[in-house]
Amino acid sequence: MLSDKEVQHIAKLARLGLKEGEVSKFAKQLSEILEYTEQLNEVDTENIEPTSQVTGLENVSREDKVERFCEKDELLACTELPIERDQILTKPVITEN
Amino acid sequence: MHELTLSEVSEGLREKKFSSVDLTKALFERIHTLNPDINAYVTLTEEEALKQAEEADKSLQDSNSPLHGVPAGLKEIFNTRGVKTTCCSNIIRDFVPPYDATVVQKLREAGSVFLGKTNMDEFACGSSTEHSCFGTTKNPWDTERVAGGSSGGSTAAVAADMAYYTLGTDTGGSIRQPSSLCGTVGLKVTYGRVSRSGVTAMASSWDTVGPVTKTVRDAALVLNEIAGDDPRDSTTPPSPVPDYSKNLENSIKGLRIGLPKEYFAEGIEPEVEKAVRDGIEQLKKLGAEVKEVSLPYTKYALSVYYIAMPAELSANLARFDGIRYGSKPSGEVKDIIDYYFQSRSGGFGDEIKRRIMIGTYVLSSGYYDAYYKKAQKVRTLIIQDFQKVFEEVDVLIAPVSPFPAFKMGEKLNDPLAMYMADVFTIPMSCSGVPALSVPCGFTSENLPVGMQIVGPQFREDLLLQVGAAYEQSTEWHKRKPELG
Numbered sequence: 002m003l004s005d006k007e008v009q010h011i012a013k014l015a016r017l018g019l020k021e022g023e024v025s026k027f028a029k030q031l032s033e034i035l036e037y038t039e040q041l042n043e044v045d046t047e048n049i050e051p052t053s054q055v056t057g058l059e060n061v062s063r064e065d066k067v068e069r070f071c072e073k074d075e076l077l078a079c080t081e082l083p084i085e086r087d088q089i090l091t092k093p094v095i096t097e098n
Numbered sequence: 099m100h101e102l103t104l105s106e107v108s109e110g111l112r113e114k115k116f117s118s119v120d121l122t123k124a125l126f127e128r129i130h131t132l133n134p135d136i137n138a139y140v141t142l143t144e145e146e147a148l149k150q151a152e153e154a155d156k157s158l159q160d161s162n163s164p165l166h167g168v169p170a171g172l173k174e175i176f177n178t179r180g181v182k183t184t185c186c187s188n189i190i191r192d193f194v195p196p197y198d199a200t201v202v203q204k205l206r207e208a209g210s211v212f213l214g215k216t217n218m219d220e221f222a223c224g225s226s227t228e229h230s231c232f233g234t235t236k237n238p239w240d241t242e243r244v245a246g247g248s249s250g251g252s253t254a255a256v257a258a259d260m261a262y263y264t265l266g267t268d269t270g271g272s273i274r275q276p277s278s279l280c281g282t283v284g285l286k287v288t289y290g291r292v293s294r295s296g297v298t299a300m301a302s303s304w305d306t307v308g309p310v311t312k313t314v315r316d317a318a319l320v321l322n323e324i325a326g327d328d329p330r331d332s333t334t335p336p337s338p339v340p341d342y343s344k345n346l347e348n349s350i351k352g353l354r355i356g357l358p359k360e361y362f363a364e365g366i367e368p369e370v371e372k373a374v375r376d377g378i379e380q381l382k383k384l385g386a387e388v389k390e391v392s393l394p395y396t397k398y399a400l401s402v403y404y405i406a407m408p409a410e411l412s413a414n415l416a417r418f419d420g421i422r423y424g425s426k427p428s429g430e431v432k433d434i435i436d437y438y439f440q441s442r443s444g445g446f447g448d449e450i451k452r453r454i455m456i457g458t459y460v461l462s463s464g465y466y467d468a469y470y471k472k473a474q475k476v477r478t479l480i481i482q483d484f485q486k487v488f489e490e491v492d493v494l495i496a497p498v499s500p501f502p503a504f505k506m507g508e509k510l511n512d513p514l515a516m517y518m519a520d521v522f523t524i525p526m527s528c529s530g531v532p533a534l535s536v537p538c539g540f541t542s543e544n545l546p547v548g549m550q551i552v553g554p555q556f557r558e559d560l561l562l563q564v565g566a567a568y569e570q571s572t573e574w575h576k577r578k579p580e581l582g
Contacts, residue, residue, distance in 0.1 A: 008455070015412060015458040016419075017451055018439035031455055033514050038401040038469070044476050051474030052481060053303055054333075055289050055530030056555060061332040075179075075196035080422040 002032045099124040100259040101578065104316035107262055108164040118151040118158075118167030121262075122211050125169050129213065129260045132581055135241060138255040140174055140232040141182055142214040150211045157209065164319045166209030171255045171264040174215040175222055176202050176307075177296035181212075185298050186230035187220045189445030190424040199296025200331065201265060201307055201324045208323045216264055217251030220447045221415065222272055222300045224248050225519035228510055229449040236506075237280060238579040239545055243503040246276030246519070252310045253280035257546075258581055263311045263320055267297060269304045270403050271498075271523025274535040276310075278498035278548025281537045281577065283311045283565070285321065286523075288555045289530035290335055292321075293328030301410040304403075304527050313575055314536060314565035318342035321558060340559050346566040351385030353564065356491035360396035361522055366500045373539030373547040374497045377568065381495065384567055391491060393483040398476050399525040404517060405460050405473035412457025420445060452513060481529040484554075493564055494552040497522050498535045502545035526552055534561040537574040546574075 003011075008028045012019045019027065099121060102110065110116055126144055133139050147169065154167035177183050177195035179202075184191050198206065205212075219229040227235040227250030235250040237243040238258040245254040249266030253276040256264055266273040268286035277284025285308040292307040299305060309320035321342045327334040357378065362371060382388055420426050420441025427440035446454070460469035487494065499519055509516040526533040531552060538549035549568075553561045569575055 003459075011455045011459050011462070012451075014462065015454045016416075016435070016438040016442050017446070017454060018443035019451075020443075027452065027455065030452060030513050031459070034404055034452070034456060034517075035459070035469075037514060038405050038473075041398055041401050041405075041472050041476050044395070044398060044479065046472060046475035046479070049475045049478050051471055052478045053474060055303065055481065055528075056333070056335055058290070058333060058335055063329060063332070071179075071196040079194050079196050081192060082422060 003028050003035070100128045102262070103312045104168055104262040104319060105164070105313065107168055108319070111158060111167050118154040118169075118211060119148065121167070122147050122151040122169050122213070125213060125260060132258050132260060135236060136238060136254055136258055136260075137233055137235050138216055138245075138251045138258065138260055139171065139214040140186065140217050140251065143181055143212055147211050147213050154209045154211060161209050163208040163323065165205065165323055167211065168262050169211040169213050170205065171213050171216045171252060171261040172202065173249055173252050173264065173266050174218050175267055175298050176265060178202055178212070178215065181215065183215070184231070185221045186218050186232055187445065187447070187450070188231045188425045189418045189420065189442065191231065193423045195296070197296060200293040200328045202296065204324055213261055216249070216255050219248035219250070220450050221298065221411070222248040222267055222269060223411070223449050223453055225271070225275055225516050226509065227251060227276070228506065229447050231447065234506055237503045238581055239281065240503060240543070242505055243545070244279070244506055246279035246499070246503065248272040248276075249310065250276045253277050253282045253284065256280070256282045256310050256312060257579060259578070263309055263316055266308060266310050267300070268306050268308055268527070269300050270407065270527045271520035273308050273310060274523050274533060274548070274550060275499050275519055277535040279503040279546065281546030281574075283314055283317050283537070283575070284535040285309055285317045285558065285561070286526065286533045287321070287325070287558055288532045290333045291532070291556065291558065292324050293326070293331040293334050295328055295330035299414045301407040302414065303410060304407060314534070314562055314569045315343060315346055317534070318346060318562045337556050342559055342562055345559055345563040348563055349385060350381065350564055350567045353386040353493070354491040355381060355386045355388045356391035356487055356494045357388060358393045358396065358487070358494055358496055359390050360393055361496040365518070365521065366497055367502070369541040370497055370499070370501060370547050374495070374549050377538035377549040378495055380571060381564070381568060384571060389491065391487050391494070393487055393525065395476065395479045395483050396525050399480055399528050400517060400521050402473045402477050402480065402528055403524045404456065405469050406477065408453040408457035409461050409470050410457070412454045412461070415450065415454055418442065418445065449513070477528055480525055484529040484531055488554045492553070493560060496550045496552060498548040498550045499523075502541050502547060522550065531555050532558045532561055534565050536565045536569060538572075539574060540577070
């Protein structure tokens with residue numbers, strides 16, 4: 002069972018702010034899911050290779066070539082950040098103290 | 099006109115029975131009547147669709163694509179140039195992509211008409227389309243029930259005749275399960291068969307793109323257009339792309355079918371099991387040889403998935419910080435980290451938060467070997483199960499979902515119960531093999547049931563052949579929900 006403290010720590014690592022009531026709700030739900038997956042411990046995986054790619058492809062490479070992907074104004078249009086001074090994006094102002 | 103199939107409208111267009119503009123107008127009329135209740139579409143692109151249809155009518159003679167001029171819907175996960183693509187998440191609620199996904203580009207070149215974007219669970223995480231920031235999609239067969247998920251908008255749109263076909267994505271069952279619940283044909287392709295460039299990544303070693311259609315033939319026609327390697331998706335091998343509609347009339351006499359005993363065990367609802375078993379009897383009548391087989395590691399697939407998938411998902415979603423678009427902090431912000439905390443907690447729904455936290459946990463120092471690496475090893479054993487069984491039989495038949503469409507809200511606060519919806523679809527995703535869901539009957543409450551046809555990697559042609567033979571000898575796919 003994950004403790005509230007552990008859930009808060011995981012949330013912090015994942016950059017998720019949780020509200021007070023949420024911590025214990027997630028602690029219960031996440032624990033249930035993780036406990037379910039513990040059935041994997043009964044499987045003998047000695048000498049078994051892990052799989053991360055299922056069709057057997059390896060080291061796919063391509064020529065490092067510049068390609069015009071889309072127009073600059075379209076790229077700028079997909080953000081709502083204000084555009085100032087010759088197409089320079091302005092990021093939100095955050096005061097560090 | 100709306101009730102026709104893709105193949106039928108394609109022929110009708112060539113025979114000048116109607117124009118693409120006629121079809122597009124007819125579908126929008128239907129969408130305006132039904133969609134406010136069903137909520138299959140989250141964005142409609144009517145003006146552009148009519149322009150595309152006019153263009154398609156003019157250029158029909160110059161095209162030999164059966165998709166030319168045929169109106170379709172796209173899941174909200176596919177990048178569409180100039181049209182909002184939100185993955186039904188507040189974190190990118192206003193994102194307008196500057197380019198098309200490769201599959202969208204291919205369909206555009208084939209002369210497709212895009213009606214709009216279809217609803218989904220946030221970032222394709224869910225089995226009910228209830229986890230969407232645009233609200234739940236209702237099942238056209240019973241509007242108190244869910245359409246399934248995550249491609250529930252895509253399957254509800256096809257089931258309610260609001261599109262001739264749609265595209266969906268399937269990571270652990272997201273095309274097949276909602277297809278089973280809505281009575282549509284849904285194809286999960288071999289991992290890498292269809293490009294995912296421009297499709298927002300959920301779990302990168304699992305994600306696939308495929309069609310949702312009214313018939314098996316229609317699925318073959320769409321696959322013909324979208325399959326193949328793509329320099330922008332390095333997981334697409336240069337395997338040859340056959341004509342998937344070529345073998346659809348061929349007999350399945352002598353075909354060796356395996357019934358994996360693990361899929362007919364506890365947990366499956368009797369009416370679902372009966373419909374699937376009747377389907378198997380039908381395949382026997384068509385000359386197939388059926389025998390029981392075993393895939394002993396089946397019961398571990400769900401656990402493998404709920405470790406490996408969240409791990410990949412949490413890495414993929416780490417890029418969403420609320421800076422360039424989407425949900426932003428509403429109040430005061432202390433520093434940049436606080437900015438991330440606020441935009442991410444406001445931007446993601448509960449299911450996404452759960453999966454990000456599971457993923458973060460299983461990848462964190464001290465837990466990586468126990469969870470993530472262990473899951474990847476068991477994944478190898480599941481793959482070997484399939485490799486061995488396909489030495490004995492040509493295809494497998496299994497149920498798609500252990501239960502038919504469930505009531506809205508029923509599983510919303512019980513994540514593990516929701517995950518069980520994909521218990522029969524996840525093993526195929528684990529091993530990257532293709533699987534087709536075809537309608538095979540109805541429950542006593544008139545809810546559709548799907549049957550899963552599973553084959554070796556890159557044998558979509560065989561699945562479609564079996565599916566077509568079955569479909570041509572049954573009437574299930576012709577039944578329609580009573581709507582409007």
